[in-house]
Each structure stands twice: as structure tokens, then as C-alpha cells.
Amino acid sequence: MLDRHSRQTDIAVPLAAVPPGAPKISFIGTHAVLVEAPGDLCLEQQNRIWTLAELVSAWPNVAEAVPGVTNLMLVLKAPLEDVDAFVATLQETWRRLPRRERKGKLIEIPVIYGGELGFDLPAVARRAGLSEREVIRIHAERAYTVFAIASSPGFGYLSGLDPRIFMPRKTVPSLNMRAGSVTIGGMQTGVAVLTSPNGWNAIGWAEQPMFDPGSETPSLMSPGDEVRFRIDRIEL
Amino acid sequence: MIEILTSHAFNTIQDRGRFGARRLGVSTSGVMDPLALAAGNLMLGNAEDAAAIEVQTFPFRLRFTATTRFAVTGADCSARLADRALPPCWCGRAAAGDVLALGMPKRGSRAYVAVPGGIAVPPVLGSRSTHLRAGFGGHEGRAIAAGDRLAVGADDGIEAPRADFGVMPADVAIPAEPLEPTSLAIRVLRAGEYDFFPAEMQRLFWETPWRISLQSDRTGYRLAGAKLLLPRPVEMRSHGVVSGVVQVPPAGEPIIQMSDANTAGGYPKMAAVIEADLWRLGQAGPGTLIRFVDVSYRDAVAAMEPVAAYVARIARTAALYRTL
Numbered sequence: 053m054l055d056r057h058s059r060q061t062d063i064a065v066p067l068a069a070v071p072p073g074a075p076k077i078s079f080i081g082t083h084a085v086l087v088e089a090p091g092d093l094c095l096e097q098q099n100r101i102w103t104l105a106e107l108v109s110a111w112p113n114v115a116e117a118v119p120g121v122t123n124l125m126l127v128l129k130a131p132l133e134d135v136d137a138f139v140a141t142l143q144e145t146w147r148r149l150p151r152r153e154r155k156g157k158l159i160e161i162p163v164i165y166g167g168e169l170g171f172d173l174p175a176v177a178r179r180a181g182l183s184e185r186e187v188i189r190i191h192a193e194r195a196y197t198v199f200a201i202a203s204s205p206g207f208g209y210l211s212g213l214d215p216r217i218f219m220p221r222k223t224v225p226s227l228n229m230r231a232g233s234v235t236i237g238g239m240q241t242g243v244a245v246l247t248s249p250n251g252w253n254a255i256g257w258a259e260q261p262m263f264d265p266g267s268e269t270p271s272l273m274s275p276g277d278e279v280r281f282r283i284d285r286i287e288l
Numbered sequence: 289m290i291e292i293l294t295s296h297a298f299n300t301i302q303d304r305g306r307f308g309a310r311r312l313g314v315s316t317s318g319v320m321d322p323l324a325l326a327a328g329n330l331m332l333g334n335a336e337d338a339a340a341i342e343v344q345t346f347p348f349r350l351r352f353t354a355t356t357r358f359a360v361t362g363a364d365c366s367a368r369l370a371d372r373a374l375p376p377c378w379c380g381r382a383a384a385g386d387v388l389a390l391g392m393p394k395r396g397s398r399a400y401v402a403v404p405g406g407i408a409v410p411p412v413l414g415s416r417s418t419h420l421r422a423g424f425g426g427h428e429g430r431a432i433a434a435g436d437r438l439a440v441g442a443d444d445g446i447e448a449p450r451a452d453f454g455v456m457p458a459d460v461a462i463p464a465e466p467l468e469p470t471s472l473a474i475r476v477l478r479a480g481e482y483d484f485f486p487a488e489m490q491r492l493f494w495e496t497p498w499r500i501s502l503q504s505d506r507t508g509y510r511l512a513g514a515k516l517l518l519p520r521p522v523e524m525r526s527h528g529v530v531s532g533v534v535q536v537p538p539a540g541e542p543i544i545q546m547s548d549a550n551t552a553g554g555y556p557k558m559a560a561v562i563e564a565d566l567w568r569l570g571q572a573g574p575g576t577l578i579r580f581v582d583v584s585y586r587d588a589v590a591a592m593e594p595v596a597a598y599v600a601r602i603a604r605t606a607a608l609y610r611t612l
Binding site for chain 2: 076078079080081082083084086088093115116117118119120121122123124125127131132135200201202203204205206207209245246248263265266270271
């Protein structure tokens with residue numbers, strides 16, 4: 053039998069040596085290219101990702117530019133003729149990215165904290181060594197930035213969580229967490245869009261719908277928007 | 289009109305997929321076997337984005353309320369029209385009241401019923417595919433059920449003198465590479481985190497006959513056969529993924545994301561199934577053994593040539609019958 057796994061591919065994925073400051077570029081099949089920004093998870097790198105998304109969206113062979121958390125996936129219309137040249141162009145575009153500030157809209161979301169639907173609030177408080185009220189105050193006093201819309205329709209990955217209330221994702225997801233659950237997953241927060249199994253920690257619930265497939269603008273949140281949670285009610 | 293007489297769980301209306309909505313967090317959905325959909329639509333002279341019924345639980349029965357042309361493609365499921373057997377990958381004309389019945393597949397696992405102009409459900413975000421998890425698209429955003437009535441698009445070919453003909457099924461026309469021990473060859477491109485895995489784990493990835501587990505559906509296939517472990521956990525930030533990506537969760541058993549996969553993922557990615565083999569994987573049911581075959585980007589692109597030739601051949605055959 054052929055010794056297949058030792059065969060060399062004609063593209064280097066991931067690129068063997070990524071120079072410092074350069075994004076990692078890899079392929080997911082022939083039609084998707086993943087660009088991962090170097091360095092920490094921060095708004096500055098995310099701004100560069102959004103700028104890159106805007107620029108490459110205008111490239112003739114790009115069907116979709118999908119921002120993730122400090123990364124961007126390009127979906128191509130057709131396979132590449134010259135992979136190396138495309139990767140080089142992407143690297144060059146990243147190096148020469150213009151500085152752009154993203155001005156999003158402000159979204160205010162009223163939240164019922166704690167209670168039946170915020171069932172992980174006690175665990176978050178325990179881990180943080182804080183009272184439940186303190187966790188709520190800390191969560192509601194910050195402004196968050198929508199880094200990416202992904203995973204489920206209109207689900208915004210919100211960045212800017214106070215490190216005191218970071219809470220790792222569960223190893224076993226909660227079954228059927230309700231849509232509208234206000235959750236913490238690692239160093240991010242977000243509002244569950246669908247009722248489904250969910251590994252994030254529920255600390256409250258918001259009534260405001262996040263997604264309407266029939267609308268001209270289906271998703272309430274867009275990348276770059278600022279989100280504030282307002283304490284509507286506390287149930288302890 | 290089509291009236292659904294028997295339909296068990298998870299049979300849905302699907303088209304090629306909902307493209308361009310990933311940045312809204314909306315998965316593409318779409319048929320698991322795009323070649324079978326293309327074959328059905330081509331035989332009927334439909335636009336390539338017409339929607340069909342994807343049947344993945346059997347038996348399945350429907351009744352045509354008026355004279356209707358139709359095609360049954362994909363899995364070979366002993367289709368019968370008005371109790372007369374139909375060959376696989378076949379199109380024909382049903383009379384008003386005729387019942388089309390699909391039985392347990394003998395080959396493949398998903399069958400497609402296409403009609404002229406496609407199943408007439410309203411498009412949502414540019415597609416008629418059912419997004420089951422979010423509850424929109426297709427027929428009322430849900431799986432179809434006995435008693436449902438589905439509208440059929442307009443048919444300008446209803447008077448065609450020769451409505452009955454068939455084409456070669458894709459798995460016969462484009463057979464997979466034979467492998468020993470018996471397992472289905474699925475060609476993949478290496479993905480972003482392949483090199484993070486130690487050589488021994490890479491070897492296991494290529495040499496293990498992976499069994500598609502029972503916990504496999506349109507969202508993803510869970511594979512059993514070995515555990516691919518990393519020396520230390522790799523923390524990935526949430527990023528876009530496409531169907532066919534082979535991810536390795538911390539427990540080590542790979543998952544291949546399929547049509548209903550989330551738009552984002554965060555597990556290390558070992559590889560991605562090439563476009564030319566995704567339809568074949570879409571027809572592989574639980575219990576099937578698969579082996580991954582390492583190909584280059586160029587090979588992956590070249591592998592689409594026989595697929596394109598197969599589709600072109602069906603288009604020619606259909607055009608020929610229309611001129612008879």
C-alpha cells in the first residue's frame with residue numbers, strides 16, 4: 053500500500069514559518085481560507101480583522117468574508133489557480149492594512165438576572181468569590197463590543213468582560229438552555245439565540261429577540277456594535 | 289400539489305444551501321448529496337437552485353394530486369410509483385392520485401424527490417432549505433410530516449412525449465477508490481492544526497478505518513476507531529468553518545461537520561473533506577467504515593473534473609429526451 057501520510061502536499065498548511073506579526077493562513081478544503089491574527093485577543097486586532105474583511109469582500113473570487121474572534125474565514129467562489137500567490141497577497145494586504153475605526157451602534161438589552169433562567173449565577177459567584185449581586189453589577193456596568201456574529205443566527209460574541217467574572221465553558225453542555233439566556237463563556241459574554249444545548253453559563257435572561265430571518269436586517273447585533281446590559285430585575 | 293402520506297423524522301425541504309448568510313451566524317443547510325439534487329433538477333429541466341424533498345428516514349410515501357413530472361435520485365430505495373417499480377435515478381410522470389413510495393435504501397442513505405420548478409416554499413435569506421435548529425426555511429421551518437401539502441412549481445414540460453428516463457447513479461458513474469479492508473475512501477486536504485498532532489497521531493488518522501457512529505446526522509458525523517490526542521490542549525478562538533471540516537475535540541474522536549453545522553467552531557482541525565467527496569460522504573450512513581486519503585490542493589481541484597463531467601452528461605441526456 054502507498055505510504056500516503058508521508059506524502060508532501062503542494063501547499064504548506066499551515067505555513068511552516070509564520071513571521072512575527074504575520075497572520076497564520078490555512079485552508080479548510082479548496083474553497084475556504086482561514087486568516088488568524090497574531091497576538092492577544094484585543095479590539096485592535098479585531099479592528100484589523102474587520103478592515104481586512106471589508107477589503108477582501110471586494111476581491112472578485114471572494115464569495116463571503118466571515119469574521120470570527122480575531123480571525124477571518126474567506127469562502128471562495130472557485131478554487132485558486134495559484135495558492136502561494138494568494139497567500140502572499142493576503143499577507144501583504146494584512147501588512148498594509150489602513151487604520152480604520154469601526155463605529156457601531158449602541159444596543160441596550162434589559163436583563164432579568166438570576167432566577168430560574170439564570171441558573172448558573174450561583175456557580176459564577178462562587179468561582180469569582182463574589183456575591184451574586186456583585187456579579188450582576190459587574191456584568192451590567194460594562195460596555196461590550198460585538199466581535200463576531202457566529203455559531204447560531206445572530207449570536208454575538210461580546211468582548212470586554214471583567215476578568216473577575218470569567219467563567220470557563222462547561223465540559224457537559226446544559227440541555228435545552230432557553231433562547232434569550234444571558235451567558236458567560238470563558239472571557240466572553242453573549243445572549244443565546246436558540247433554545248438548544250449550550251456550554252456557556254446562564255446568569256440571566258433577556259426578552260429582546262436577537263434575530264428575525266424575515267427582516268431586512270435580520271441580526272440585531274453587527275460586528276463593532278456596542279452592547280450594554282441594563283438590570284431590569286434581579287431574582288435571587 | 290404533493291400530499292405527504294408517510295414521513296418519519298428528519299425529512300426536510302432542501303436546496304443547494306443558504307449561501308452568503310454565514311456572517312449572520314446562519315449555517316448553510318442544503319442537501320447532503322448535491323450531486324443527487326443536481327441530477328434530479330437537470331432531468332426535469334429545473335433551475336439548479338430548485339428545492340427538493342430530502343428523505344433520510346424510510347419508508348416514505350406521497351401522493352400527487354394532479355398529473356406531475358417528478359424525479360427520484362440519490363439512495364437506491366426501491367422506489368415504486370402506483371405500485372410499479374422504478375429504476376434508481378429515474379424521472380417520470382405521475383397521474384393524479386398516484387402514490388410514490390420509497391423503501392429502505394439498498395445503497396446510499398438519502399433519497400431526493402424533485403418536481404418541476406422545485407418545491408414551492410418561500411425563500412428565506414435567499415434559500416428554500418430548512419434550517420431545523422432555528423426553525424425557518426423549507427416547509428414552515430420544520431421537518432415534513434404526514435398530512436402536509438406541498439405546492440409544486442410551474443411545469444412547461446408537462447406535455448413532453450418522453451417523460452420517463454433514467455441516468456446512471458453517481459456512485460456507479462464515479463466509483464470511490466477501492467480500499468482494503470473494505471472501507472470508503474474519503475479524500476481530504478490537511479487543515480490548520482494537522483501539524484500540532486504528533487506523528488503517531490497523524491499515522492492513526494490516516495490508517496484507522498473510522499466508523500461513522502450512530503450519533504451522526506445532518507449536523508455532523510462522529511467517528512469512532514481511535515483517539516487522536518494532543519500533547520497539551522490547543523486553545524482555539526472561535527472561527528468560521530465549512531462543511532467537510534474534520535475537527536478533533538479534546539476526547540480525541542474526530543467529528544466531520546456536515547450541512548447543518550454551526551458557522552463557527554473552535555476545535556483543532558485535522559483536515560477537510562474535498563468537495564468531490566462530500567456528496568459521497570453525505571450518502572454514507574451510520575456504521576459505514578471510512579478511511580481518509582491525503583491529497584494535495586491540486587489533486588482536490590482535479591478531482592472535480594469527473595464530477596463536472598457526470599453532471600454535464602446528465603444535462604445532455606435530459607436535453608436529448610426533451611427533443612424527442
